[in-house]
Amino acid sequence: MNTFSPISSARLMTCDVSLRIVFEEVLKIFDCSILCGHRDQAEQERVFAEKLSKARWLESPHNFQPSFAVDVVPHPVDWEDTERMAYFAGHVKGIASRLGIDLVWGRDWDADTNLNDQNFNDYPHYEIAGWREQA
Secondary structure (H helix, E strand, C coil), X not given: CCCCCHHHHHHHCCECHHHHHHHHHHHHHCCEEEEECCCXXXXXXXXXXXXXXXXXXXXXXXXXXXXXXXXXXXXXXXXXXXXXXXXXXXXXXXXXXXXXXXXXXXXCCCCCCCHHHCCCCCCCEEEECCHHHHC
C-alpha cells in the first residue's frame, strides 16, 4: 500500500480538506509526492521571479491558509515524462469528480479537456475550482 512520506504528509496538511480527501484517495491507486501546498509570501515571490508561477503574492490559490492548491507528481518523479503526468491527472480528476470535488488542473486551466489551447503548463498543479470565491 502506498503511503505519503512525512514531508508530503506535512505539505498536504497545509491544504484545504477537499484536496486532502482527493489525494488520500489518489494515493490508494497511484503513488505520488506532494511538492507544495501553502506558499508564504517569500516563496510565492521567488517562484514568480523564476517564472514558475504567473501569480504574485495573494494572486495564487497556494497563498491562503488552508491552501486552495496543491502541486503533486506521480512517484518516482520524472519531469520529462509529461505523458505519465497527464495519465496521473486523469486519475486525479476522475477521483475528484467521483467525490463531487471540482478541480482545475494546471495543464487544462479552462477545463475544456483541450490541452492545446493553454499558454502556461503547470503539470503538477491542482486547484479547487472557484477558489477565489472562498478566499
